[in-house]
Amino acid sequence: MRDVIVFIEHHAGKPRRVSLELASKARDTADALGGKAHAVIVGGAAPAVAQIVKNYPLDRIHIADDADADRYLVEPQVAYMEAVARAVGPALILVPNTMIGRDVGSRVAARLNAGITADATDIVVEGASVRAISPKLGGLTIVACAFTRQDGYGVISVRPNVFEPRESSSAVEIVTLAKPVSPAFRMTIEEEVVEAAAELGVEEASIVVSGGRGLGGPEPFAGTLKDLADALGGAVGASRAAVDAGWISHSRQVGQTGKTISPKLYIAVGISGAIQHKVGMRTAGTIVAINKDASVPIGEFADLLVVGDLFGIVPLLTKKVREARAVLA
Amino acid sequence: MPKAAAWILGRNVLNIVVAVKLVPDTNADKRIDPTTKRLVRAGIETVLNPFDEFAIEAALQLKEKLGGNAVVSICTTAPESGKEVVRKALAMGADDAVMVSDPALEGSDVAGTARATAAAIKKIGFDLVLCGTQSTDAGTGELPGMLGEYLGVAALTYARKLDLDGTILRAERETETGYQRVSVQLPALASVTKSIAQPRYASLKGIMSAKKKAIKTFVLADLALDRPAGQEGALTEVVALAAPPAREKGRVVPVADDDEGARVILEFLQEKKLL
Numbered sequence: 266m267r268d269v270i271v272f273i274e275h276h277a278g279k280p281r282r283v284s285l286e287l288a289s290k291a292r293d294t295a296d297a298l299g300g301k302a303h304a305v306i307v308g309g310a311a312p313a314v315a316q317i318v319k320n321y322p323l324d325r326i327h328i329a330d331d332a333d334a335d336r337y338l339v340e341p342q343v344a345y346m347e348a349v350a351r352a353v354g355p356a357l358i359l360v361p362n363t364m365i366g367r368d369v370g371s372r373v374a375a376r377l378n379a380g381i382t383a384d385a386t387d388i389v390v391e392g393a394s395v396r397a398i399s400p401k402l403g404g405l406t407i408v409a410c411a412f413t414r415q416d417g418y419g420v421i422s423v424r425p426n427v428f429e430p431r432e433s434s435s436a437v438e439i440v441t442l443a444k445p446v447s448p449a450f451r452m453t454i455e456e457e458v459v460e461a462a463a464e465l466g467v468e469e470a471s472i473v474v475s476g477g478r479g480l481g482g483p484e485p486f487a488g489t490l491k492d493l494a495d496a497l498g499g500a501v502g503a504s505r506a507a508v509d510a511g512w513i514s515h516s517r518q519v520g521q522t523g524k525t526i527s528p529k530l531y532i533a534v535g536i537s538g539a540i541q542h543k544v545g546m547r548t549a550g551t552i553v554a555i556n557k558d559a560s561v562p563i564g565e566f567a568d569l570l571v572v573g574d575l576f577g578i579v580p581l582l583t584k585k586v587r588e589a590r591a592v593l594a
Numbered sequence: 595m596p597k598a599a600a601w602i603l604g605r606n607v608l609n610i611v612v613a614v615k616l617v618p619d620t621n622a623d624k625r626i627d628p629t630t631k632r633l634v635r636a637g638i639e640t641v642l643n644p645f646d647e648f649a650i651e652a653a654l655q656l657k658e659k660l661g662g663n664a665v666v667s668i669c670t671t672a673p674e675s676g677k678e679v680v681r682k683a684l685a686m687g688a689d690d691a692v693m694v695s696d697p698a699l700e701g702s703d704v705a706g707t708a709r710a711t712a713a714a715i716k717k718i719g720f721d722l723v724l725c726g727t728q729s730t731d732a733g734t735g736e737l738p739g740m741l742g743e744y745l746g747v748a749a750l751t752y753a754r755k756l757d758l759d760g761t762i763l764r765a766e767r768e769t770e771t772g773y774q775r776v777s778v779q780l781p782a783l784a785s786v787t788k789s790i791a792q793p794r795y796a797s798l799k800g801i802m803s804a805k806k807k808a809i810k811t812f813v814l815a816d817l818a819l820d821r822p823a824g825q826e827g828a829l830t831e832v833v834a835l836a837a838p839p840a841r842e843k844g845r846v847v848p849v850a851d852d853d854e855g856a857r858v859i860l861e862f863l864q865e866k867k868l869l
Contacts, residue, residue, distance in 0.1 A: 338767070338776050340748065364770065368751055371739030374705065380829030381704060383734035400838060402624055402731070409834035417829065422736075451748035451782075455764075455775040466770030472868075497869075508788075515754070515789045516768050521620055521730055522644055522788060530868045541620070547841060551866050553859060559846055568844035569862050577852030578859070585860045589869055 266395065266412070266419055267300030268356040271323075272346055272369050275306065275314045283361040283469055285321055285430035287423055290388060291359055292322035292433075297390035298357070303327060305349050305442075307342045308334040315439055322433035329442040337450035339365065343372040348445040350377055355418050357395055359388075362422040363468050370422045379418035382410040386427045386527065386548070397421045403521065403544020425469045426527055460514065465500040467517055472499030472530045475519055475546075476507055479535020479556065479575055483512040489579050490534060496586040499528070504536045520545035535575050538563025555579065608664040608758070610653045611715050613725040613741060614646040614683060616676040620730045640679055645726025647686075647793035652756055652786045653724050654687045654794070660758070665689050667718060671699060671710045677809060684804035685796035692718055692810045694817065701825030704736050712744035713817040718810075720745075722763065723783040727752055738785035748778045754789035 269291040273284040288304055295302040301324040306314050311328040318326055327349050334341035346369060350356055358377075360370035362384045374381035387398035389409070396409045412419040467473050474494040476486055486501060494501045501517060508518040519526060521541040531549035536542060538554065538561055546552070547566060554567040555575045564570040571578065618624065619639040627634050642650075650668070657664035668683045668691035670676065680691045694710045702710070715723060723745065728735035742749025754773065755766040761780045766773045768787055796804070814823055821827050849855040863869050 338748075338750065338774070364752060364768075367735045368739050368749075371736035372743050372749070374736070375708070375740045375743035378705075378829070381734075381736055381740075382830050383732075383736055396833060401733075404838050405624055407836045407838050408832055409836075410830050411833045413829055413831050419829075422734075452750055452776050452778045455777055457769075457774050458772045460772035469770075514768070515787055516770055525733065530863070530866075548838070551868060552844075553862065555855070555859070559848060564846050565843050566841040568866075569859065570844065570846045571855045571858055572846065572848040573855040574852060578849075578855035581852050581856035582859050585856050586863075586869065589860060589864065593869065 266355045266357045266415065266417070267295070267298045268303060268353050269295040269298070269300060270303045270305060270346070270350060270353060270356050270358045272342070272358070272360045272366065273304050273306045273314065273318055274361050274363060274365050275308065275310060278310045278313050280314050280318050281361065281363070281469060282430065283363065283423070283425035284318070286425065286428040287359045287361060288318060288321040288323055289431040290423070290428040294357065294388055294390060294395070295324075298393065298395070300356070301325065303349065303353060305329070305346055307331060307345045319437040319439065320432050322431060322435060323437050325438045325440060327440055327442050331444065333450060336454055338452035338454055339368045339372070340450045340452060342369050343376070344445045345442055346373045347376050348442065350418060355416055358418065358420045360420065360422050362424045363466065366422055370420045374418075374420040377418040379420050380412040380414070381420040381422075383422045384525065385421050385423045388421060388423070395419060400548055403525065404547045424527055426471050426529065467500050467502045467519060468524050468526055470500035471528050472497045472532075473502045473519070473526060473528045474499055474532045474534065475502035475504060475536060476513075476534045477504035477536030477542075478506040478510075480507060480512070485576075486513045489576070489583075493532070493579055493583045493586070496583045496590070497530070499530070502526075504542050533563055533567070534579060536563060537561040538566070606663055608656070608660055609667070609719055609721045610656060610664055611667045611669050611718065611720045611723045612646065612649050612653050612683070612688065613711055613715065613723055613737075614650070614668055614670045615643040615729045615737075616640050616670060616672045616679050617643045617729055617731040620644055640676060642679055642683060643726055643729045643731075645728055645730065645788070647726075648788050648790050649724040649726050649786050650683055650686055650688060651791045651793040655791055656756065656758065667691060669711060669715050669718070670694070671707050671714070674811065680809055681804050682796065684807045684809075685800040686794055687800055690808045690810070692812060694812045696814045696823070698814055698824045701828060702823060703828040703830045704732070704734060705740060705829055706823050706827050708737055708740040709744055709819055709821065710814070710817060710823060712741055713819055714812050715745060717812070717817065721780050723747070725783070725785050727785045727787055738783065742783040745783060747782050749783040749785070750776055750778050751785045753784045753786045756784060756786065756790065
């Protein structure tokens with residue numbers, strides 16, 4: 266495998282930040298392997314998205330301006346990814362480790378008989394061999410995984426926020442894909458319902474403000490906590506206790522039965538930090554906790570635990586963050 | 595197309611197969627032996643992957659909605675020692691189970707496990723396959739999509755609500771910002787999230803009757819896989835293991851009032867250049 270192919274996940278006409286992170290890492294990986302860096306963009310918004318993605322260090326962008334991708338679930342994306350991969354030949358395929366990315370990566374791997382390794386936080390090239398580095402067992406151990414067949418395809422799902430997106434002024438070729446000959450698409454999207462207008466999911470956000478049992482009800486998630494997340498440009502997350510109580514959607518849950526994330530900053534509000542939560546966030550860059558109890562487990566691994574009243578502290582912190590950012594701007 | 599099961603043939607009995615995984619107990623604080631670099635399994639119980647319990651519950655509720663006109667089968671690829679764990683799924687109310695147990699499967703990667711499981715499910719026949727979204731041990735979240743491909747059916751992932759409308763499965767699929775209504779013609783696979791339903795506890799009656807329920811075992815020779823299984827067929831291999839950098843205990847700051855609390859955090863974020 267020499268060439269690298271990146272699946273570009275996009276939303277509302279823009280590439281997800283993680284897609285740009287992957288495009289940049291694809292460049293370095295392709296250079297180390299002596300191949301080219303490709304990106305694949307599928308959907309009615311593909312041409313618009315390509316205009317943004319072409320500012321990143323790729324060799325070729327394959328666009329599929331196909332409205333089917335907006336009407337059918339995931340299978341169109343898989344069909345185009347498979348078609349590009351077959352045309353390019355044995356390659357390394359990078360997908361974001363997000364809900365859509367995992368869906369695309371797992372199916373493409375099955376179709377191409379590719380090895381697949383998940384949730385990488387680094388990609389290392391040694392000679393002609395690619396290794397994916399992933400924390401496993403909730404960050405208990407760091408595993409380096411290699412593909413057993415150098416003449417085959419490999420798929421790596423990459424955790425968001427681990428690589429820096431890097432713009433480039435070099436020329437990128439944009440090609441349009443023909444509709445692949447593949448089985449009919451089977452899963453029809455009847456309706457798209459937006460419940461939380463949040464742009465960012467917890468997996469992708471570089472700053473996550475999470476709430477737990479200490480919040481006492483659903484209101485602070487939509488109010489106090491959301492305000493702080495907005496002020497910081499981050500997303501709202503939650504502990505299992507808060508999700509099980511029905512205060513916030515499961516898609517926001519961080520931890521063993523939720524999502525495992527590595528944001529630059531994680532703020533845990535009213536969360537004790539039991540093992541099942543810890544495994545979902547212990548690889549965050551910086552962890553700040555606010556809790557009324559000084560003896561909570563999160564105090565053992567947070568960079569800062571402020572012991573006090575979250576309902577008083579969080580709104581004041583939001584105000585101070587806004588003021589500080591206004592000065593910076 | 596896969597072998598059509600009863601429901602699709604109009605026989606009014608829906609064949610639901612729940613694909614489950616057996617994992618080390620999720621609540622145990624697992625550790626890695628620094629010498630062998632393997633998970634210390636001593637004292638850690640094997641349990642049903644908690645995500646799969648939601649799938650079992652979803653299957654049982656679907657059966658109830660159909661007035662009992664369904665058969666719920668459990669399918670897992672696991673060593674025979676996992677039989678008692680499979681019996682717990684039967685105690686919840688599943689009708690029967692099939693295990694793929696073969697020492698030659700040891701060292702399989704996710705693709706190998708998915709292939710063996712798919713072969714077993716095809717052999718017993720299905721209208722609908724349900725599974726959890728991920729496992730608590732590897733947690734890759736890749737099995738549902740792969741299993742769908744190997745079964746030759748669509749895989750509808752992250753369903754938080756499932757309904758059957760004749761031979762059409764209708765689902766609410768979780769997204770980052772809400773949900774999508776998605777429909778698919780059976781036969782199909784769906785992975786369900788914890789929002790679908792709280793798994794029931796096994797009743798005493800359920801536990802007693804589970805002892806009499808059939809657990810069929812397949813070995814690889816029964817399945818005629820088109821590729822070698824186990825380590826030999828694995829497309830990925832672990833080449834190194836390392837301990838993660840330790841996370842030090844940080845500062846614990848009791849504050850006199852809310853303003854001090856907010857100020858301590860703001861100064862910390864500024865010091866770390868996180869604003």
